[in-house]
Amino acid sequence: MSDYLLEIKDVSKFFHGLVAIDDLSMKVKKGQIYGIIGPNGAGKTTLFNCITGLYTPEKGEIIWEGKKINGIAPYKIAELGILRTFQTIRLFSEMSVAENIMSGRHIKSNQKWYNGIIHTPSMKKDEKKNWLKVGELMDFFELSKYATTPAGDLSYGLQRRIEMARALAAEPKLLILDEPAAGLNENETIKLAQTIRKVRDQGVTILMIEHDMDMVMSLCEYITVINFGAKISEGEPSFVQDDPVVIEAYIGSDEDE
Amino acid sequence: MDIFLQQLINGLTVGSLYALVALGYTMVYGVMKLINFAHGDLVALSAFAGLTIYVEIFGEGKNSLFVVLSVFVITALIIAFVGVLLERLAYRPLRTAPRLSAVVSALGASLVIQNSIMLIWGPNMKIFPSNLFPSTIWTLHGVVFTFTQVMIMGISALLMVGLYIFINKTKMGTAIRATAIDQDAAKLMGINVNRVIMTIFIIGSALGAVAGLFIGINYRGITFDMGWMYGLNAFVAAIMGGIGNIPGAMLGGILLGLFNAMISGYISSEWAETFTFVLLVVILIFRPTGILGETIAEKV
């Protein structure tokens, strides 16, 4: 088995004949914090949607632990250990924070079909175990005091934390973060970086899209730069930072950071 | 072959009526994402209102072009007004509410209109006079078709072409299409969404009113609850064509009318609805958003 957890091989995705991802390849090592950067509309989120099964790429292969996974339903991808957050926060906003995080325990719960109707002792044990795990995550993300508050009533920063806690509740091997620092203030961003490092130290591989360059450059160990759906550069932060192609892409486009 | 041609004529007649009513459903759905369950009852109301206007204002027996035209125009205006009122009172307050709340409100509005008809005109069937249109009948190779049928097909076709031009060539039509795609963006572009919605209710209700009058003239017996049956068929037609899609509603209406006529002609009218819904489910299994409906990947 290769030492790569996730491999993207020559993947292309089209929308109505327009190319969104163009022959993209990249490899994520186990235990890495891997960053993807690029101007808005470069196809970064589309790539995440391909990896998590929401889109099926027209061309190429997505390989997870040595097995091809493109075309597999999103819920099966999650069962494989790939969990994500969303750029446009997607919480179950009327439900409480605890219930939101509990959704991450879904794949770890072993309740049977009849447990929806009749509760058994083993089911109650399973239920308690999963709620306690939710409690742990609420402590870790400092969300405990909002346990019963509807997620939709909370601030942007808190919602981003709930999304991350929800994904981590599923004990993923790979955590995909789509612009985790968007909308956060400076303090929150620093704290987020610390949290991401802690999560990685617990053995979770991280793949993230982020526009906050300071954060990406200090946090990520390897970076791929995408523009117009194609890879234009890759390497360690110090290399990418000085790559003239990258500078050109950022200055050439009129996007702010 | 005779049965086939005869049912073709009958099917096109019913299909034209379904299409006219389906347009009302599809336009409202396109812009508001709401099934206007009260639309069928507006069609029924039109038949009753038209009958009263004809008998009370012009007097039975008069059938000059002026009288017939006046009945159609006055009725269409009244129904359009009721349609606008319906939107103002039952739907506008719910525009930001959960989608299903508006559905319940629409069901409530349907009950209100249906029972108002019953309270005003009574629970029994009313009969349309037979002489509003000339009773001319043509026979061609054993196939019979009436003046009324020709009028229904002809006028419906004209109205649909007119609507198509309006939607695609005028400024208001462009505003309607833009609002259907993205209401918020349309608002930002300076489109008056309230006016767009009002226009849609005026056009949809007026088309439904024409259909209601045709139903009265062609089938003659009208009942307070007939809107349900026509409404449901027309709604199914709109779904088959791809709800929200204007050519889809026309196509779906004609298709369903023909299909119904063929089933009645060759199999049995007792099972008409069963076949209708089997056809619908089969279409939806293969085309989950209808024949002309576009599958737009949800933005994530």
Next chain:
Amino acid sequence: MRQSYKIAIVFLIVMGFFPLFSNSSWLAVGTTFLIYSVVAFSQDIILGRAGAFQMGHALFFGLGAYATAILNVHFGVPIIYTFIPAILIPLIMAIVLAGPIIHLKGDYLLVATIGFNIIFIQVIQNDVFGLTGGPNGIFGIDVVRIFGVEFMSQTAIYYMSFILLTLTLLIMRNLDASKYGRAMFYINKDDIAAQSMGINVRYYKLYAFALGSAIAGAAGSMFAIQYSAVSPEAFNVVQSIMFFTIVLVGGSASLPGVLIGTFVMFVLPEIFREFATARYLVFGLAMILTMILRPRGIWPVKFGNIPNYLKKDTK
């Protein structure tokens, strides 16, 4: 939702003593109210919890009723044994019918389920297998007998319905506190997020359909016992629309809401029977007004039903 359990208990106590203070005609209304509440809860599983726009629920209610009626009247099966097929047949039919269309988006599913209901009515009206009695339905359904004891009084049937509702409420409680019940809420609130958390949307929607239909079937069987007859109009689309409305007017996924909805939509019209002709007009106006004033229903659901040991320092 803890609070809603208390309400449920108070409700059950009140309903448990209701026969002591009621004459037989009100007892019949009470029985029908209990049965319709069960159907409303079963509709709520599919519509209010899983969020599938089911507008043909009377079909499954009817399947249960007709299963009991046909097996008893045509085949002489004792009522008590007809309960099992009256639950299993709707359950299986729900999976067979909803399976191919469960992926349809909201309104498309709604019209397809209306279609199933209409087909069902045509099948029983046209008396396809000579079993359904056509438009007249089936008469002369036997009374319940257990070990030779006949349960034929209105009070006995009332308490059987009472037991059925109690069981249904227990199932609702268990569902709420399980992986299955929560999965339904997740797919209802955001199906894309739910899938990304590893939830098989299709499976849980079908589970909701199967469970809801099975419970509706049991209620149908009780309905057949209460009226000792079944006929098509008790199970047509108008009834389906009523169950649909009950849930939304009362409050989706809300236990007190569904009970209030059933009361408002079913018992109130019984009380206002004298105003026969105008009552549906008022009814329609009330539906519009309720939705405008309370878009999430009269008694909306409250989330946050989590174990006490997690509520350490909640504010």
